[in-house]
Structures are given as C-alpha cells and as structure tokens.
Amino acid sequence: MAVTALSERPEIYRLPQYKYVDAVRWLPPLSAFDRFAVLALFDSDSDTSSIEINSFKPNPASLEPQSSWVSPSRVSSLKASQFLQKTIIAASTFAGSLHFLFSDSTDASLESEVSVPENELHHGPVSCVDLMDGGMECVSVAEDGKVNLVSVGNSSLNYRRVFDSSGLVSYTAARWASPVEFATGGYGFSLHWWDQRKPGGPVSQFKGNWDQKMTAGIVHSIDIHPSRKHTCLAGGSLGTVFAWDLRWQQQPIMLSRAGTVASDTEVQSVSEIMEFFTDIYLLSSFKNAEFSLGCLLVLLHSYNWTLAISEAFDKRKKLRRKPCTDFPFFISYQKRSNGIVLLNWRPILNLTFFVIPRQQ
Amino acid sequence: MPGGDGALVPVSNENRGSVVVYPLHHGLNPPIARLAISWSRGNSLRVSVFRPPSEGEAGGKVVEVNLSNGDSEISDAQRRRIAYGSVSPFALLQSRRSSFSSLSKVPMTPSLYHLDWCEHVIEYSKDISSLLGGPKLPPSPIIEDPKAIFKKGEEPTYLKAAWEMMEIFYADKQSQAWLPERLVDWLADYDSLFSSTQATIHSKLVDFQKDIVNIQVIEDDSRYWEVISSALAVGWLDVVVKMLRLHGSYQLDQLSYRETENGLIEAVAVLISKMPRLRPESASGKLGECFKSKPDFNKAWEKWRAQITKLDCSAFWIHCDNLRTREGLKNMLQIMLGNIESLCMATCHWIELYISHFLYIRPFTMGIESMYSLAQKCIQSKPVSSAHRLTGLMIGILEENTEVVLAECSREYGPWMVAHAVELLTAGSEQAEILLYEERYNLGGISIGELHRLIYAQVLSSHALTWQIAPIYLTSCMKQGMSLLEILLYRQSVQHNELLLKNIELCRLYGLDHISSSIMKVAGVYHWKHGRKGSGIYWLQQAQDANRLHIIAQQLFDSVGKSISDESFKQWEGVIELLGSESKTAGGLEFLRKYRDFKKFLQQVPGGKSTEAARRAVDSLILLMKNPSTPQRFWLPLLYDSLKLLNWQDCPLLNVCETNLLLNKVQELSLARVRPDFKESSLPPEALSCVRLALATNLGRAILDE
Known part of the structure; x- marks a missing residue:
C-alpha cells in the first residue's frame, strides 16, 4: 500500500457550534483580511433551519455570525460563488426547493433572496447543486432523475429542464467542468457528461467495466480540476475513488477502493467517501506527472467523519493518504488559498478549522 | 392537570415529591374522552387530547410538553459534547478490559495485575474529567489587579466535582497516601458549589473582594481578619499570604513606625508559606513545602509546629500596638496549631471544617472508617439544613456503601454519570465488582452495571443526534445489548441517504448482515414508492x-x-x-x-x-x-x-x-x-x-x- 506520511502535521482548530451543521462553505474572498464562511444550520430542538454567514477570525480561531436567513426546510446542498462583486449562495433543501441568496461581498450582509418553490424543479429532496465558477448558472440534480439548469438573475430566475429520466436514473452529485459542460454522478457509480450545446441527453456515459468482484456503489462527490477538465474524479461508496478520463472513456483509473487490493498501487479504504476535493497546488512533487493532483477525501466512518489527504496520485496510480482526525466534520476547500479547509464536527455540532501547510 | 376537577390521573399528596408534574394547557372543556401520547422531537412529548364528538367545539388538541430535566448547569449541546467525548475513553477501557481478562489466564501476581489495571482506569478517569470542564472564562487581564485575591479559573460544575471526588477515592490508587491533600485541592476548586445552599468561605471571599476597593484601612476591618483565617483554615495559603501583604503596615510611608507589627505579619506569612505538606509536589505557584515520605514530613511538621509555638510565645507581641492585627495574627497561629475552636469559628460548611481537620489536626492518612466518623463529627458541629448534591455522594463514599453512591449518581447526575462511574466504582474493589457485575435473576439475568449501561444507551438512542454512539454501549452489554442494537438500527429512518449509509456501516461493523439487508429493502421500497426508481432498484439489488x-x-x-x-x-x-x-x-x-x-x-x-x-x-x-x-x-x-x-x-x-x-x-x-x-x-x-x-x-x- 502506497501510504506515506505528510511531512508536517496539519493544525486543527475546533470551532464549536451549538446547532447541527448541515453544510459549510467558504465564501469567495474579496480581500486578504476578511474571510467569511456560510453555514447551513439546523436546530433540532426547535426544528428550524437557517443559513448563516459568519466572519472568520483566525486569531484566536472563531466564527462570528454576521447575517442569517431562515430556510423553510433543512439544507441538503450548499454552494457559493462570486459574480460581479456579488456573492451568490445557492442552497437546495430536502423539501425540494432551491434558494439563491445574494450577499454584499464586502460586509457579507444578505441583500436579497430568490427561490424556486418545491415541486417546481424536483419532487423530493434535491441531492446536489453546483454553481458555475464566476457565473450565474446553477445545475441541480436529484434522485427523482431530473437535471435542471437555473440561470440566476438579480431578481429573477430562469430555469429549464435538461433531462428527466422519470426516476429511472437517480442523480446524487453534480459538478461544472466548463461554462457549457458539467458532470453528474449517481447510483451504480454512473457518471454522465453533459454538454449544453448538445441537448437531449448526456453526451457521454461512463460504462464501468467493473470486474466481477467490484461492487457498484453511489457516487457521493465529483471534482473536476480546472486545469484537467477532461478528467472527472469521483468518490463514493466503499472507499472508491476513480478517475474517468474522457479521452479514454472505457478505462477508469481506480485510485482507492475496499476489499482486496488488486495491486500495490491502490489504497484500501472501507468508508464512504462523502466529499472529495482536488488541488493541483496541494503538492508539487509530481509536477511533471500526468496526474499531478493532490486531493482531500472526507470519509464516513460509522461513528464519525474522517479526513484523509491524498498527497498525490500520478500516472503510476499512486494515492498517498493520511487520516488526520478522528472526529467528524464537513469540509469546504478553497483552491489556491494556502490550503485552508473549514471542517465541521458534525454530530456534536463542532466546526473545525484546518490548515494544511503547502509543500512547495 | 393535578388536583383540579380536570385531573385525569389523581396524584396523591404523598407522591408529590417524587412525581414531576407538567401542566398541560390544552384549553378544551371537559369531558376528555381520550389521550394519546407519543414522542416528539428531542426531549418532547406530544400529547393529543380528544373530546367526545360534539358540534360547535374543537374535537381535540395536540400539545407538546418539553421534558427538560431542569438542570440548567449543563446545556443539551454541552451534554451531547460530553456524550461524544466519552465514547473513545469508554471504548478504550472496554477493549483493555477484554485483553486484560485474556491476559489474566496467564499466571501473574495479583498485585501487579491490579496496579496495571488501575493505571488504565485512572487514564480513563482523567480523559472523562477533561471533558466535563465548564465554560471557559475570558482570559485574565494582562495587568494584574494588585487587589484581586482570586484567580478566576474554569467555572466549576457539579458534574465535574462529583467525578473528581470519585476519582480521588476510587481510581487514583497511587495518590492514596496523600488522599487528604487531594481533598484539600478538591475543595479549593469546588468550594463555590456549596455556596448555593449556605454561606461558604468562597462566598465570604467573593463578598469581601467586592468591597475591598471601598475599604480605607484594611486591617481595621474585622472581616479582613475573618476572611484571612477562614482561607487559612482550608489551606488556601497563596490567598492568605496575598491578603496579608495588603496589610497597611506594608505601605512605605507607614513601614517606619509600624516596624514590629510588620515584622510579625511577615513572620506569620513566612511560616504559612513554609507549611509542610504530605504530597508529591504542589502545582506551580502554590505555597508550602512538599514531602513525599512520612518520616520526612513528620520531622518537618514537628519543626514547623515548634516554630509556631515559639512565635506564639514571642515577646514581640507586647510591642505590637495594633490590637486588631495582634488578635488576628494570634488567631491564625491558633488555627495553624490546630485549635478546634478556632477552626470551627473560621469555617462555614461542615466540609470546610472537615478539610481543616486534615490540614491542621490530623495531617496523616487514616482509614476510610475513621474518615467517616470524623465526617459525622463535623456534621454534628455544623449541621446542614438541606441535603446537598455533593455531600450526599461524599457520605456514600465514606460509608463505603456502593449502592448509596450509585443511587446518588443516578439521582443527581443522571444515566451518563452512572454508566461511566461504574468503571471507577469497580476499580480495585472486589466487593463492588461482585455487586455490580453479578448476574441477577430479578433483572432478567443481567448485572446492575449492564442495566445502567443499557439505560444510558436508551437515552442516547432516543435523540437524533446521539443514536449513532449508542451501539458502542450496547455492544459492551453481553446479555441484551445485541438485541437492543438490532431494534435501534431497524428503527432509524431511511429517508436521508447519509443516515442510511451510516446505519448500514454500523451493521457492517457489528456483523449484522440480516439487519442491513432488511434496512436496504425498506429503503428500496421507500424510494421506489416515491418515484425514485433508480435508487429503489439499487437498494433492492444491494439487498439481493x-x-x-x-x-x-x-x-x-x-x-x-x-x-x-x-x-x-x-x-x-x-x-x-x-x-x-x-x-x-x-x-x-x-x-x-x-x-x-x-x-x-x-x-x-x-x-x-x-x-x-x-x-x-x-x-x-x-x-x-x-x-x-x-x-x-x-x-x-x-x-x-x-x-x-x-x-x-x-x-x-x-x-x-x-x-x-x-x-x-x-x-x-x-x-x-x-x-x-x-x-x-x-x-x-x-x-x-x-x-x-x-x-x-x-x-x-x-x-x-x-
């Protein structure tokens, strides 16, 4: 097993929250001094959900609530992006509604909100939303088999259905690859590649030629690195992480999975991979390798969530990882931001701040 | 609805004390035909009240009753944090226990075995204790207030105080030799908790601290000497010395004509800071000279007492013209010499008097039995009007009555405390181990220890945010844990994928394949029925x-x-x-x-x-x-x-x-x-x-x- 230790131990700070944290994201930074994080909170005692913008103070690490908005249902997915000096926060709920919050980038005050009511786009819980980087487009997918695109205007929304599988295919993850392309993931480790220029259905489908021993699972998270747009990385059930290269569609590159490890280049992991981030800047030692990406994995263990950092995997399919914490959290990772991750200690309502020293 | 005409269940007056009554404001006119009660969110009960059908009036009403335990000391979120934090020390101790019991088949000297096990228990106890800290206070100011007698630390909690007390008596075998000194430290940390029912030295000090800025000549205030001797009686030496140095004679303009007085004060202060203590070492900043072995301590103690007596008989007292100072200092010397009357005067609560006995009258370890009779004596001389959460536990411990200790833990601190304290109670006491781990016919074949663990697991299971740690406790129960675990896993909702995945992972962890396949079937049918055909098929396929x-x-x-x-x-x-x-x-x-x-x-x-x-x-x-x-x-x-x-x-x-x-x-x-x-x-x-x-x-x- 190709596991090596990180040269430096990450620093971990815990920021306790007194409500259940459903999701957490960094807001895109406008200045070097102000850092804001958006939290989707759930108060189990009063049964209320809210989205809160907190300003982050590094010394000592703390979060101070700035503004808050009451959500009609629990938040299932949360994303944030920036467009023309404005921060957009997209949130989907378990009831099936979509909400877009606009906040002032300088003081993080909430300015307005537009929403799509439940049963309009999706029936039942929305699995995932993704906002285009620096754009006003949002893709939403759900287990009801619908794929929708929402164009976010200042006060109005335009939405259209990209695809409806009438429930035959259930989608669990979505990620933009470019302004016109995005990828979706679902049950049975299915990955679909969509191109807005070619409507009517997915342009490519990942047909996993899994060997017999391999059990199919659910894709929980997809990441596509801006510099490797042809490679779709997916993580999901039973510790599976694989790369799907659009140029060689029939050959998924297995990076991690459960069970017997076929070769010494794979890593064994039995937990569910709930979130998954890659960053080319995370590690530079494989600079010339074809896949020179570092990635962060969030694993689900039975009692908690665990973070693993895969330092890098290259074309020799090496994945190096290190479990860092033994407490549960959620993760939001900002690319090119000195490797700062905001984590959430989930069941006990703790939020953790996590710094990974960049190794350059 | 007790008492009044609308009462559904009569509550007799004798039961009043033990029955908690939650009034329901349903606003319906009698008669009430039917009541339905079910659990709602969190710790709430949902009560549906129905009237017999009639026209022109509401047929019924649903009200929610929040069954808060009223213990505002620890919030629900804090309680959950403790619950999560105590999982890993508990699990570690359990796994050590099982490896220990396999080891114990190999012949080993029992004392060595015991010592090893006690080390594990003390580690467990320290881990748990570190979780129980109260809310942190703001950091202390950079410029220290010269008149601040107290250093503010963590806000003490009853829970932590009780846990540490049990740790001192049951777990910490190594420091058994200086148990009295540990009790002195314990009281220093938690004396404020006794202030809730009556005045304590801590509350006197706090009051005095408030007034200190308004007092012109501090040594003329009778409370100054009172507070100093009180603090001395319970061994808060640094507070005493600090307060002595506030004495007016230390001021530069007065030093010249109050030389003798100042010399006496300084002599007492030096004596206090040189007080011999029978303990390995004291925390930094604490005064007193520590001795590890009894003979060394004895020698130092005699010498110290001789010095006090010498000072007491010194001729300088005649030259000291400040009456208050003279009397105050003399009284302090009496306390140090162990004058029972002075100690009685200086202390408020019986437990303070008890501690002062250890410091000045009987500074040696004695058996638990004589400690108990001493406590009885102290209670007699300072009777308490009402029972206190901590003294009840303490008496139980001193009585060596495991049942009482367990009952006190359960009554005052709830199921978490009992489930975790059992490990302390059984450490090193065979009698307690037999009592708590003996299988009992009247409990359905399980032991008292297992029963309390199951009760705690049930409490965890009942909340959406804690159910996932209940399996740790359930699987440590040999007899009935597994079947309860199966019920718990069955009962979880399949609506949210994350919950479902966690549930299946737990099944995998405990080898409950039949449960996980049932859960997956339920999830499959649920998704199918809600039109999510793909996920429905997936889960049914997973369940084969x-x-x-x-x-x-x-x-x-x-x-x-x-x-x-x-x-x-x-x-x-x-x-x-x-x-x-x-x-x-x-x-x-x-x-x-x-x-x-x-x-x-x-x-x-x-x-x-x-x-x-x-x-x-x-x-x-x-x-x-x-x-x-x-x-x-x-x-x-x-x-x-x-x-x-x-x-x-x-x-x-x-x-x-x-x-x-x-x-x-x-x-x-x-x-x-x-x-x-x-x-x-x-x-x-x-x-x-x-x-x-x-x-x-x-x-x-x-x-x-x-």
Missing part, C-alpha cells in the same frame, strides 16, 4: 431481493409502454448500467440486460452476411424466450425484430427444437389475444402472420437439414 425486483420489473414494464423500440429503449440504458454485471441479482429486470445483449448482437448482423454474428444473436434470442421473466407482451416485438434471422439466406439458424419452442410461444400468444386483459402491441397487424410464416419456413428447412 430478487422477489421484489421481480414485482418491480412487472410494474416498470407496464409503466413504460407496450413496446421497446429503439427509440424508447434509450431511457433504459441508465437502469441497465445500474444493474451492473451478470453476477448480480436483478430479478425480473434480468430481461433488460438480456434484451440489451440481444440488440447488440442484432446490430452486429448487417446485410445478412456474417453467419457467426447471426448465430450469437439467435442464441441470445432463445435465451430470452426461454427465460420466464421475459414479459409476454415483448414476445412478438422480439420475434418481429429477428425476422431477418428467421429468414437467414445461407442456412437455417434455428434447429427443429428451437423452432418448436418459438412456435409454441407464438401459439400461446394467439391464445392470449382472446383474453380481455391482452394489450395489443404497436406493431403492424400482419406482424404475427409474418413471424408465423418465417418460423414455419425455418422449421421446414431445419427438418430438411437434419
């Missing part, structure tokens, strides 16, 4: 439930249309992908996979040239037609699609037997057409006759061939 998949397949083919032409087949691609490889259960959906293969082969037969490809296509056609899961309504489209195979130019592709099978199917189909529930396919009307003709031709050729 061929039966339900078969039923689902029938419904699925019904809903999607009569034919599976090339156009409509596209939408099935996703499902076929989901079904995965041959080896996996697919039930009736197997047809889709086989049909896809058939289509693939058919497409590879262009223009009727490759006989090899055509043979493969025929093989898969026969497979399809033989398979009972192929729905009847697809028979004709399948045969119609493969007309070109039936009319193959070069040679007949089907043998006699295979042709007969297909002819039989066509015959069955013609019979079925007569039935009222038959669904006509969208094929041209001559399709059936075309197929029949082709089959007949093929049969003729096949017979000739053979």
Whole structure:
C-alpha cells in the first residue's frame, strides 16, 4: 500500500457550534483580511433551519455570525460563488426547493433572496447543486432523475429542464467542468457528461467495466480540476475513488477502493467517501506527472467523519493518504488559498478549522 | 392537570415529591374522552387530547410538553459534547478490559495485575474529567489587579466535582497516601458549589473582594481578619499570604513606625508559606513545602509546629500596638496549631471544617472508617439544613456503601454519570465488582452495571443526534445489548441517504448482515414508492431481493409502454448500467440486460452476411424466450425484430427444437389475444402472420437439414 506520511502535521482548530451543521462553505474572498464562511444550520430542538454567514477570525480561531436567513426546510446542498462583486449562495433543501441568496461581498450582509418553490424543479429532496465558477448558472440534480439548469438573475430566475429520466436514473452529485459542460454522478457509480450545446441527453456515459468482484456503489462527490477538465474524479461508496478520463472513456483509473487490493498501487479504504476535493497546488512533487493532483477525501466512518489527504496520485496510480482526525466534520476547500479547509464536527455540532501547510 | 376537577390521573399528596408534574394547557372543556401520547422531537412529548364528538367545539388538541430535566448547569449541546467525548475513553477501557481478562489466564501476581489495571482506569478517569470542564472564562487581564485575591479559573460544575471526588477515592490508587491533600485541592476548586445552599468561605471571599476597593484601612476591618483565617483554615495559603501583604503596615510611608507589627505579619506569612505538606509536589505557584515520605514530613511538621509555638510565645507581641492585627495574627497561629475552636469559628460548611481537620489536626492518612466518623463529627458541629448534591455522594463514599453512591449518581447526575462511574466504582474493589457485575435473576439475568449501561444507551438512542454512539454501549452489554442494537438500527429512518449509509456501516461493523439487508429493502421500497426508481432498484439489488425486483420489473414494464423500440429503449440504458454485471441479482429486470445483449448482437448482423454474428444473436434470442421473466407482451416485438434471422439466406439458424419452442410461444400468444386483459402491441397487424410464416419456413428447412 502506497501510504506515506505528510511531512508536517496539519493544525486543527475546533470551532464549536451549538446547532447541527448541515453544510459549510467558504465564501469567495474579496480581500486578504476578511474571510467569511456560510453555514447551513439546523436546530433540532426547535426544528428550524437557517443559513448563516459568519466572519472568520483566525486569531484566536472563531466564527462570528454576521447575517442569517431562515430556510423553510433543512439544507441538503450548499454552494457559493462570486459574480460581479456579488456573492451568490445557492442552497437546495430536502423539501425540494432551491434558494439563491445574494450577499454584499464586502460586509457579507444578505441583500436579497430568490427561490424556486418545491415541486417546481424536483419532487423530493434535491441531492446536489453546483454553481458555475464566476457565473450565474446553477445545475441541480436529484434522485427523482431530473437535471435542471437555473440561470440566476438579480431578481429573477430562469430555469429549464435538461433531462428527466422519470426516476429511472437517480442523480446524487453534480459538478461544472466548463461554462457549457458539467458532470453528474449517481447510483451504480454512473457518471454522465453533459454538454449544453448538445441537448437531449448526456453526451457521454461512463460504462464501468467493473470486474466481477467490484461492487457498484453511489457516487457521493465529483471534482473536476480546472486545469484537467477532461478528467472527472469521483468518490463514493466503499472507499472508491476513480478517475474517468474522457479521452479514454472505457478505462477508469481506480485510485482507492475496499476489499482486496488488486495491486500495490491502490489504497484500501472501507468508508464512504462523502466529499472529495482536488488541488493541483496541494503538492508539487509530481509536477511533471500526468496526474499531478493532490486531493482531500472526507470519509464516513460509522461513528464519525474522517479526513484523509491524498498527497498525490500520478500516472503510476499512486494515492498517498493520511487520516488526520478522528472526529467528524464537513469540509469546504478553497483552491489556491494556502490550503485552508473549514471542517465541521458534525454530530456534536463542532466546526473545525484546518490548515494544511503547502509543500512547495 | 393535578388536583383540579380536570385531573385525569389523581396524584396523591404523598407522591408529590417524587412525581414531576407538567401542566398541560390544552384549553378544551371537559369531558376528555381520550389521550394519546407519543414522542416528539428531542426531549418532547406530544400529547393529543380528544373530546367526545360534539358540534360547535374543537374535537381535540395536540400539545407538546418539553421534558427538560431542569438542570440548567449543563446545556443539551454541552451534554451531547460530553456524550461524544466519552465514547473513545469508554471504548478504550472496554477493549483493555477484554485483553486484560485474556491476559489474566496467564499466571501473574495479583498485585501487579491490579496496579496495571488501575493505571488504565485512572487514564480513563482523567480523559472523562477533561471533558466535563465548564465554560471557559475570558482570559485574565494582562495587568494584574494588585487587589484581586482570586484567580478566576474554569467555572466549576457539579458534574465535574462529583467525578473528581470519585476519582480521588476510587481510581487514583497511587495518590492514596496523600488522599487528604487531594481533598484539600478538591475543595479549593469546588468550594463555590456549596455556596448555593449556605454561606461558604468562597462566598465570604467573593463578598469581601467586592468591597475591598471601598475599604480605607484594611486591617481595621474585622472581616479582613475573618476572611484571612477562614482561607487559612482550608489551606488556601497563596490567598492568605496575598491578603496579608495588603496589610497597611506594608505601605512605605507607614513601614517606619509600624516596624514590629510588620515584622510579625511577615513572620506569620513566612511560616504559612513554609507549611509542610504530605504530597508529591504542589502545582506551580502554590505555597508550602512538599514531602513525599512520612518520616520526612513528620520531622518537618514537628519543626514547623515548634516554630509556631515559639512565635506564639514571642515577646514581640507586647510591642505590637495594633490590637486588631495582634488578635488576628494570634488567631491564625491558633488555627495553624490546630485549635478546634478556632477552626470551627473560621469555617462555614461542615466540609470546610472537615478539610481543616486534615490540614491542621490530623495531617496523616487514616482509614476510610475513621474518615467517616470524623465526617459525622463535623456534621454534628455544623449541621446542614438541606441535603446537598455533593455531600450526599461524599457520605456514600465514606460509608463505603456502593449502592448509596450509585443511587446518588443516578439521582443527581443522571444515566451518563452512572454508566461511566461504574468503571471507577469497580476499580480495585472486589466487593463492588461482585455487586455490580453479578448476574441477577430479578433483572432478567443481567448485572446492575449492564442495566445502567443499557439505560444510558436508551437515552442516547432516543435523540437524533446521539443514536449513532449508542451501539458502542450496547455492544459492551453481553446479555441484551445485541438485541437492543438490532431494534435501534431497524428503527432509524431511511429517508436521508447519509443516515442510511451510516446505519448500514454500523451493521457492517457489528456483523449484522440480516439487519442491513432488511434496512436496504425498506429503503428500496421507500424510494421506489416515491418515484425514485433508480435508487429503489439499487437498494433492492444491494439487498439481493430478487422477489421484489421481480414485482418491480412487472410494474416498470407496464409503466413504460407496450413496446421497446429503439427509440424508447434509450431511457433504459441508465437502469441497465445500474444493474451492473451478470453476477448480480436483478430479478425480473434480468430481461433488460438480456434484451440489451440481444440488440447488440442484432446490430452486429448487417446485410445478412456474417453467419457467426447471426448465430450469437439467435442464441441470445432463445435465451430470452426461454427465460420466464421475459414479459409476454415483448414476445412478438422480439420475434418481429429477428425476422431477418428467421429468414437467414445461407442456412437455417434455428434447429427443429428451437423452432418448436418459438412456435409454441407464438401459439400461446394467439391464445392470449382472446383474453380481455391482452394489450395489443404497436406493431403492424400482419406482424404475427409474418413471424408465423418465417418460423414455419425455418422449421421446414431445419427438418430438411437434419
């Protein structure tokens, strides 16, 4: 097993929250001094959900609530992006509604909100939303088999259905690859590649030629690195992480999975991979390798969530990882931001701040 | 609704003390016909109150009652944090216990075994104790207030105080020799907790601290001397010395004419800071000289006492003209000499008097028995009006009565405390171990320890945010834990994927495959019913439930249309992908996979040239037609699609037997057409006759061939 230790131990700070944290994201930074994080909170005692913008103070690490908005249902997915000096926060709920919050980038005050009511786009819980980087487009997918695109205007929304599988295919993850392309993931480790220029259905489908021993699972998270747009990385059930290269569609590159490890280049992991981030800047030692990406994995263990950092995997399919914490959290990772991750200690309502020293 | 006319259940006055009454404000007029009670969110009960049906009035009302325990010391969130934090120390101790019991088969000296185990228990206790800290206070100011007597630390909690007390008596075997000194430290940390029921030295100090800025000449205030001697009596030496140095004679302008007075104060201060203590070492900043061994301490103690006596008889007192200072200092010397009357005067609560005994009268370890009788004596001289949460526990411990300790823990601190304190109680006490781990017939064959663990697990199970740690406690219960765990896992909702995944992971962890397959079945049916067919199929497939998949397949083919032409087949691609490889259960959906293969082969037969490809296509056609899961309504489209195979130019592709099978199917189909529930396919009307003709031709050729 190709596991090596990180040269430096990450620093971990815990920021306790007194409500259940459903999701957490960094807001895109406008200045070097102000850092804001958006939290989707759930108060189990009063049964209320809210989205809160907190300003982050590094010394000592703390979060101070700035503004808050009451959500009609629990938040299932949360994303944030920036467009023309404005921060957009997209949130989907378990009831099936979509909400877009606009906040002032300088003081993080909430300015307005537009929403799509439940049963309009999706029936039942929305699995995932993704906002285009620096754009006003949002893709939403759900287990009801619908794929929708929402164009976010200042006060109005335009939405259209990209695809409806009438429930035959259930989608669990979505990620933009470019302004016109995005990828979706679902049950049975299915990955679909969509191109807005070619409507009517997915342009490519990942047909996993899994060997017999391999059990199919659910894709929980997809990441596509801006510099490797042809490679779709997916993580999901039973510790599976694989790369799907659009140029060689029939050959998924297995990076991690459960069970017997076929070769010494794979890593064994039995937990569910709930979130998954890659960053080319995370590690530079494989600079010339074809896949020179570092990635962060969030694993689900039975009692908690665990973070693993895969330092890098290259074309020799090496994945190096290190479990860092033994407490549960959620993760939001900002690319090119000195490797700062905001984590959430989930069941006990703790939020953790996590710094990974960049190794350059 | 007690007492009044509307009371549903009479509450007799004798039970008043033990019954907690929650008044319900339902606002309905009597009579009330029916009550339904169920659990609501968190710690709330949902009570539905119904009236007999009548016109013009509401038929009933639903109210929620929050069953808060009223213990505002620890919030629910804090309680959850403690619950999560205590999981890993608990689990660690359990695994050590099991490895220990396997080790103990190997002959080992019992004392060594004991010592080792006690080390584990003390580590566990320290881990737990670190979780129980109260809310942190703001950091202390950089410029220290010269008049601040107190350093503010963590806000003490009863829970932590109780835990540490048990740690001192049960777990910390190594410091048993200086147990009195540990009690002194304990009281220094938690004296403020006794202020809730009556005045304590701590509350006196706090009051004095408030007034200190308004006092002009501090040594003329009688409270100054009172507070100093009180602090001295319970051994807060640094506070005492600090306060002595606030004495007016230390001021530069007065030093010259109050030289003797100041000298006496300084002499007392030095004596106090040199007080011998029987303990390994004191925390930094604490005064006193520490001695580890008893003989050394004895020597130092005698010497120290001699010094005090000498100072007491010194001639300097006559030259000290400040009466208050003289009397105050003399009283302090009396306290240090162990004058019982002075100690009694200086202390407020009996526990303070008790501690002062350890410091000045009997500074040596004594047996628990004599400690108990001493406590009795202290209570007699300082009787308490009402029981206190901590003293009850303390008396129980001193009495060596495990049942009382357990009852006090349960009554005052709840199930968390009992479940975790059992480990402390049994450490090193065989008697307690027998009491707590003996299987009892009246408890259904489980021990008291297991019972309390189960109770705590039930508390955890009842909350949505803590159920996932209950399995740790349940699996540590040999007798009934597993069955309760199965019930717990069954009971979780399958609506949210994350919860479902966690639930399945727990099943995997504890080898409960039958439970996880049931859960997956439930999830599959749930998703299917809500129109999420893909996820429904996935979970049923994971559960290998061929039966339900078969039923689902029938419904699925019904809903999607009569034919599976090339156009409509596209939408099935996703499902076929989901079904995965041959080896996996697919039930009736197997047809889709086989049909896809058939289509693939058919497409590879262009223009009727490759006989090899055509043979493969025929093989898969026969497979399809033989398979009972192929729905009847697809028979004709399948045969119609493969007309070109039936009319193959070069040679007949089907043998006699295979042709007969297909002819039989066509015959069955013609019979079925007569039935009222038959669904006509969208094929041209001559399709059936075309197929029949082709089959007949093929049969003729096949017979000739053979």
